[in-house]
Amino acid sequence: MSYRVFISLFALLISSAATAQGPAPAISYTRDIQPIFTEKCVACHACYDSPCQLNLGSGEGASRGANKSPVYDGQRSQAEAPTRLFYDALGKRAWQQKGFYSVLDAQGSQAALMARMLELGHQTPLQPNAKLPEEIVLGLNRANMCPQPGEFDAYAQQHPKEGMPLAVTGLTTAQYQTLQRWLASGAPIDEQGLAPSAREALQIVQWENLLNAPGARESLVARWLYEHLFLAHLYFKEGEQGHFFQWVRSRTPTGQPIDLINSRRPNDDPGTQVYYRLWPVQGVIVHKTHITYPLSPAKMARIKSLFYSGNWQVDALPGYGPERRANPFQTFQAIPAQARYQFMLDNAEYFVRTFIRGPVCRGQIATDVIRDHFWALFQAPEHDLYIVDPNYRGQATPLLAMPGQNDDVGSVLSLWHAYRDKRNEYETLRQDAYADAPAPSWSSLWAGNDNALLSIFRHFDSASVTKGLIGDVPQTVWLFDFPLLERTYYQLAVNFDVFGNVSHQAQTRLYFDLIRNGAEQNFLRLMPADARDGYLDDWYQNGGKFKMWMDYASIDNDTPTALKLAPNDPKRDFVQQLLARYGDLNARPDPINRCSGAYCSRPNIDPALQNAEQALSRLTSRPAAGLKVIEQMPEATMLRIETANGKREVYSLVRNRAHSNVAFMLGESLRYQPGLDTMTLYPGVLSSYPNFMFNIPADEVPEFVEDMENAKDAERFERIVGRWGIRRSHPQFWVYFHDLSQYLHETDPVEEGVLDMNRYENL
Incomplete structure (x- = not known):
């Protein structure tokens, strides 16, 4: 039976609520x-x-x-x-x-x-x-x-x-x-399932043939690829706009209707022979679950080059079960680590999105482990000891197992302690091995494409990821190597069960805390040895020091770095040199938040918008102690700036909340430092969950900014909202709200989706 026949059958099923035979409603x-x-x-x-x-x-x-x-x-x-x-x-x-x-x-x-x-x-x-x-x-x-x-x-x-x-x-x-x-009339439903075009159907067969090719080596690679792409909304570059597909596991091969294996996790035992199939994403595309990934002949050639070009072999295929879920490094150890890591680096934004942005849709228990604003960098494969040193890889692999596979409530603490100790043993091993390796230099950072520099913004219980370095120099920077990137992905995407119990969710959250700490420690190796303790003390103030003593491995504050950094502020000097060296990879230059001269706006845009950005830059990178209006602002506010010629630009005004540390699962409010909050402003939609909108004519932006600077209490902020705000009760609310999606359609149509208004506030 053809794929089209399957789609037709699927359409009949989803229209089961339709009325009986008769004339069209x-x-x-x-x-x-x-x-x-x-x-x-x-x-x-x-x-x-x-x-x-x-x-x-x-x-x-x-x-x-x-x-x-x-x-x-x-x-x-x-x-x-x-x-x-x-x-x-x-x-x-x-x-x-x-x-x-x-x-x-x-x-x-x-x-x-x-x-x-x-x-x-x-x-x-x-x-x-x-x-x-x-x-x-x-x-x-x-x-x-x-x-x-x-x-x-x-x-x-x-x-x-x-x-x-x-x-x-x-x-x-x-x-x-x-x-x-x-x-x-009985609410009849005549909806038809989305079907691929003829060109898409041809490419679907090609991709399914690749992942279902016979042979042990091919089967293991297919399983690894599926587990890394199951969340993706895949699209063909020559396909129909708005058509997206997902990898699923089926009991039936290409050419037959998909018989879905709907396991809780993508790496649960399927209980039968598996065929990897592509099926259309049904229903309205919503931005918060829309994590896109392109399929093309070039992408297929890259996969073949990475995974099938060597002479490596698979002696026996691994099974399934808790142990296999807990340690994908052992499960897939036959696949060259270089190929696995390079595939993830090629698509780093996608992978960081899967565990930072969604599609869980709500996760304050998880997101409170991260700062409200930080950057992510990646270690070059040729400088990753897990990739280049087989002896080190053999010692490290057993220590990289992750908790959450046993959800016995009574065993939470014992499980946590066991995995914490194993992780800290790995950190000690890593620290000793890298102390004997060449000191980190600029060549230690991967710079293969524009996925190499990423910005992450946390908006209380959600977060977003964007290519490029956005905002002022953040308090922390993460540096991923392969063991850290793969563990983060498996812990928060593959192995995480949103329907799981308190034990599973607690173990996931606690281990994510260790992951963050590991990413910070990786970055600290780039800083001068005598500066590392100072940065660590800043990141783990107050009770954070107790957490450092109780749960974290000690940092290396002896081994030098090969980077030549200014001793008075090495982190800021590092960022300036990073931007100078890798400026061509920085997909998002940011003169608004990192204004170094008289001009704080983007070049080559409408002069009215340049003037607006110049004024708006006065709101950025200032602590709330001196800019009181920040205390009134939600996490993610959208500014819609209208020019006199009828055009508009959309900006995200993001509030970055400051905390003494982010090391504990509970009590976030006790660690909050409101006087240190700042705001970042950037063109585009940086959140799936707008909390509020302002619509401002471009020539009124200077007045808006002046009023914001003077809004030292709720009453004055209320006047700003009353004049320029788009409240939920605004007669044109939906026009303005959906214009954000229209903006995405115009600027990056693949990323377009309906935004979420559950967090839209009653200002």
């Missing part, structure tokens, strides 16, 4: 309903953090309905059964057996739950661009209420202003009437 789900959901609902109802698990990005999600059980529960003692859309069930009946209930079906004489929620919202419109009533709880503090149809009346009585869409400018009258007519 007057309202089409595909033509009329999904566009409304995409415009007004998907910004909240997507991914695992969708309220009540109601995902409105596809007909399958709408038909599936809602579920009272939250995906994010950091206290559960038992792992939950996964509820991944399109993976863990298919069709309304199958989902109802997993605890979901319909929001589309009428209940006797009562209208559908969605109809009543929409009616409640339509009856209580918001006052235009006014601050919302305080009793409406928003964001991560909102309880997961999820009334079932029989509980709606009580919900409406207790929350009369909280219909749908929640606390935001709602549906137009035409949209409301269309949805109500559709629901009253």
Whole structure:
């Protein structure tokens, strides 16, 4: 059976909620309903953090309905059964057996739950661009209420202003009437599954043939590649715009319908022969889960060159199970380490995105292990002892195992101590080995392409990754080598189970703390030996010193560096030399935040925008102690600057919160240093979760900046919000909000996706 036949069968399955045979309905789900959901609902109802698990990005999600059980529960003692859309069930009946209930079906004489929620919202419109009533709880503090149809009346009585869409400018009258007519007619769904074009189908066969080639060596490489690309939204450079695909494991080979193996993790035992298959990503593309990766003839040639050019052999294929998950270095040790590391370096932004940005969608317990702003660099393969020294690799490999495979709650501490000690033994081994190696120099840093320099911004419980060095010199810099990059990826992407219990999640978080510490220690080797303790003391202030003594290996503060750095501020001098040496790789030059002269704007842009950037640069790289407005600002604010000729530029104004240390799982607020907060401003959309927007005519930007500099209290900031802010109740809220996605479409169309507004604040 052909791939097209499979897609046709798939389309029939996901339209199981459609009405029986008869004339086509007057309202089409595909033509009329999904566009409304995409415009007004998907910004909240997507991914695992969708309220009540109601995902409105596809007909399958709408038909599936809602579920009272939250995906994010950091206290559960038992792992939950996964509820991944399109993976863990298919069709309304199958989902109802997993605890979901319909929001589309009428209940006797009562209208559908969605109809009543929409009616409640339509009856209580918001006052235009006014601050919302305080009793409406928003964001991560909102309880997961999820009334079932029989509980709606009580919900409406207790929350009369909280219909749908929640606390935001709602549906137009035409949209409301269309949805109500559709629901009253039985909510038929005629959605067709996305199918590849003829050109894409040909390339799909070529890639599937590569990963399913016979032979032990080919099978091991395919397994490693699958485990490293399973999160990717893959696209063909000559393919259709908006068409993305994912690698899945199937029981059936190319040419037959995909029979999905829906294991919890991509490296769980499949229990049968595996075929790696590409299937289309279904539903609306949302930015927070959209981690893109291109497929092309050049990419295929690169893979063949890296993995199949040598004469290495596989004696026996490794099995599956907890030990294999815990240590991928042993599982895949037959594959040359050089090939594995180089593949990850070629695509470093993708890999860092997988464990920093998503697609878990919510992770404050994980993100509070990282600073709000830091840069990532990578060690050159030829200077990585794990790559070039087989004896060192043999000693290191057994020490690189990671926790989280045993989720026994009673064993958390003993497991943690065992893996901590193993990791520290590795750090000691690494430190001794590198002390005997040539001192680190500029050639120690990988500079192969524009993935070599990355910026990471944390926005409380989410984070983003961007090519290039953005912002002022950060407090910390990470330096990845292969063992660190691979462990980070496996610990936070491959082995992490969002449906896991408290033990699994705690072990993952605790080990991530060690990973951060390892990346910092790697970077410190580039600094002068006598400066390292000072930097470490700055990164681990107050209780952080106790954590250093209790859990971390000692740093090497004796072995010299070969870099010639200014003794008064070696880190800043390092950054200046780095930018000078690798400026051609820095995809994001940043004169706004690192203004070294009179001109603090980008060259060769509209003069009105140059003037705006020059003014806005006064808000950057200043501590909150001297710029009080920072205390009023959310983590990720979008500025939309309009020029007189009708053009606009979008900027991200990111708040970087300061902490005495980030070494503990709990008590983040106790380590917060608000007076040291700063802001970074950069063109583009640097977060999937905008917290607020300002729309400012370019000629008013100097006045906006002056008001921000003088906004020393909430009352003065309120006047700024009232004049330029786009509140949730703004009549044109959705126009401005979706213009951020339109901006992505214009500047980097592959990255376009619907942004999330769950964190949009009530300023």
